Amino acid sequence: MGIHFGADYNPEQWPEEVWEEDIGLMKQAHVTMVTAGIFSWAKAEPRAGAYDFDWFDRVMDRLGGAGIRVCLATMTASPPPWLTRAHPEVLPQGPDGQRRWPGGRQHYCPSSPVYREHAVRLVERLAARYAGHPALALWHVGNEYGCHTRQCFCDVSAADFRRWLRGRYGSVARLNDAWSTAFWSQAYSDFEEVLPPRTAPTFPNPAHQLDYLRFSDDALRDCYLAEREVLARLCPGMPVTTNLMPFHKPVDAFAWSHDMDAMALDFYQDPFDAETHLKAAYTFDLMRSARGGQPWLLLEQAPGAVNWRARNGPKPPGAMRLWSWQAVAQGADAVLYFQWRQSRGGAEKFHSAMVPHAGTDTRIFREVCDLGRELASVPELAGTRVVRPTVALVTDWDSWRALELDSHPSTALRLPELALGHYRPLFEAGVACDVVPPDRDLSGYRLVVVPNLYLVTTSVAQRLASYVRGGGHLLVSFFSGVVDGCDRVHPGGCPGPLRSLLGLRVEEFWPLDEGATVGVRGVAGVRGRGGGRARTGAAGGWELPAGTADLWSEAVRPEGAEPVAEFADGDLAGGPAVTRHGYGAGTVTYVGTRLAPPLMRALTDRVREAAGVRPVLAGLPEGVQATVREGPGGRFLFLLNHGTRAADITLPCPMADALAGTRGERAQHTYRIGLPARGAAVLKDLRGAVPADG
Structure with a gap:
């Protein structure tokens, strides 16, 4: 159809x-x-x-x-x-x-x-x-x-929440440990004492809030599953x-x-x-x-x-x-x-x-x-399916929910905004991207981007380490590896179980005031994998241009990682802003601040080039998106002009306009195509010349 x-x-x-x-x-x-x-x-x-x-x-x-x-x-x-x-x-x-x-x-x-x-x-x-x-x-x-x-806090929900907690923890002792209830005299002696995190005089227990978000999601899904079961039984297939x-x-x-x-x-x-x-x-x-x-x-x-x-x-x-x-x-x-x-x-x-x-x-x-x-x-x-990208961006709901709870060093961290800050430079470079959970098999990706993974379990840390050890390239940003699955700070502080992988520790969080910025400048050279320092130039090396950052900074102490960029001013002047660390056969880049978009683009370009990641189509004009779908129906190149100006695009081989017939035209094979602003084209890639691993 x-x-x-x-x-x-x-x-x-x-x-x-x-x-x-x-x-x-x-x-x-x-x-x-x-x-x-x-x-x-x-x-x-x-x-x-x-x-x-x-x-x-x-x-x-x-x-x-x-x-x-x-x-x-x-x-x-x-x-x-x-x-x-x-x-x-x-x-x-x-x-x-x-x-x-x-x-x-x-x-x-x-x-x-x-x-x-x-x-x-x-x-x-x-x-x-x-x-x-x-x-x-x-x-x-x-x-x-x-x-x-999104959530209900009534007595019926309270009883259902207690049932959910019994299934998750088994005993009140384990619940108390997970929720750190020794703090503020919150220890429970019976599950029946537990209520939803209703309006309280001050900050509710963050682990309590996190579990209630998980429970509320499960309660919604249980409604869905109850209906799905009926449909599967009465309308199989x-x-x-x-x-x-x-x-x-x-x-x-x-x-x-x-x-x-x-x-x-x-x-x-x-x-x-x-x-x-x-x-x-x-x-x-x-x-x-x-x-x-x-x-x-x-x-x-x-x-x-x-x-x-x-x-x-x-x-x-x-x-x-x-x-x-x-x-x-x-x-x-x-x-x-x-x-x-x-x-x-x-x-x-x-x-x-x-x-x-x-x-x-x-x-x-x-x-x-x-x-x-x-x-x-x-x-x-x-x-047909989109050709599988070689870049993945990790998004984790548990970490998202925990990141945006109250009583943090800054309440300005919002994951959708932060994730888009990492996605944008890939999109602008014409690089295709998957968005995956942290428990996904990452072995097929050349580059994995991990924005602000505040909550990190040991198993996730091991998965990321295994990916890099096997030759993967990892880009991780600030306030990552801070807490475990119960929103408890990892022993030794940030980045917790990611410490050896990142080759650093974060001594102190340094959030910036609203509207404040800090200068960032590239370090003149980076250490080669053999241990010697090698000068790198803008043409083909890692030296980053000068720029600014906002929202956040960290007092980073390298433990094997090499600075790629440093803070140029402010209280952390001279301290690492971006680091790079060899781990096994792979490399990890860590960003300890929110780089301004041009500087984040420059860094991402260097990371993806080092990882061997290519755009779907080279030389795309600004604002033009390219994707490829393939399957039994053929191979198709989509070109979408999100810009405000017309764009002229050179194709890697002659392609036929798949939509020409709807305009009463005959499809012609061409090496070039013009797209007006808000224009879209669907082209048949007859020779498979668009890179399949873009």
Whole structure:
């Protein structure tokens, strides 16, 4: 069927006579799949135990008859009013004890057995009714887990948390040790004394908070798994997924990936954010990497403006097409929107849709039709995979959650921002990247980048050491190796079990004041692996240019590592800012501050060049992204111009424009291609000249 194209479809918002018009317009827009039923619980079960699926039968039959496949939602994302009226105990509570009331969506406690019982009962009816329906393509469980109710702090959750703790620790003594409860007289004598980390007079126990974040993630996943079990039992063989959110700390995408047959994502670019394409690229790489390079699904984006930001700008002409092709270029096998027809009422009436309030004689509808036509013209793309990169960037949910807890040397450290600071220079250099958890096999990568891995277990440290010992190149940044899995400082301080690998110790953390900067300058030479100092020049060596850093600095004491750059001023003037250390057959670079983007780019370029990492396509103009997908359908080079100027790109061999037919042109083989600003091209790489290990 090719790359799927479509939207969330909510026919319950419209009279039935509109449905036939919808089908005709979907065919016009080349829609191949819709997500249906996400918020249909109240209509499908208007009273407890009284189910009405007749209307939904007609929806499914109409879609199937038109050849449109359905990603069928389990309808459990928003409990109906009768459920919360009869069982107010299903409503979530905040850390302050305040009840969160109905009137929005996702108003349920994830640990509530009553909510789960009613949700499972509904899913059983759905699965039994539609398991054999010809329109069914896959199941969509829930919706955006943890979006509005990230954690619940009610008594039901408290009891569930205590059950979770018994399973994790086995005894109160082990819990007390893990949580360091000797501090502030917090020692427990019984699990029944443990509560959620509700609002307290001052800083709650950080290990307590970390475990509650882990527990809350598991509670959400248990809701998903309860429904998945029903679907697997009553509809075996049909893939199951749910739509995750980007940069979403409550839900560990890597942990959830084991229970998802395909990774699925909602991503809403911000037209007012100059780096929105960079944030998308990082997130798309994470989605693809979570299941080892398997194609993933973009289940929601906006064809125009959203409704939930302070300023909701429309996507300018060409942006929607460019950002949609970016998802495909980075491994997506589906491009869907929220939603099909723009709502007349409700909280999302100003959220754009494929069919706007103004109707089909609109720029948005014309643009989505053009994109649908383009996607339909290259069916052989479906199932191809992004060529595996030789660079990996490590992201760890446990470390992220612990890093951003309170009472730290600085509360300004935010992992999404820090990770993008490491991802940006790779993206700008045209280097493909996987985003992986620290327990992933790293042996196939030439370079592994580890941003700010605050929480490091012994097993992770051993895995990183083994990678470098075997000849890998590792780039690690500040405030890494500080605590263990229970948020306890490692004996001997930072970098804990990474100390021998990095060849240094951090004597003191030195966070910088808001807005403050410090100078950084390159050291004139670096020590060769044989031990002698060798002068290095800008042309081919390690000497870095002068620049600045902000946010953080550290008093680093080398224990075998060699300074690559030093602080040029401030309290740590003359001390190492960047070090390099040979370990086994490999090399580790450590960055003890946040380098300004130009200096971080210079350092990353030197590290990746030393590792033998090449860009996907050499000589790319600024702002142009290149990726490669290959498989039985062929080999394709994607070129995406995120810049503000037209770009002229030289190709390594003659390539054919795979989208020429949609413009009524004949594909010509060419060595050059011009891309306007916000332009995108899909080229058939007939000779395999683009490097497979870029």
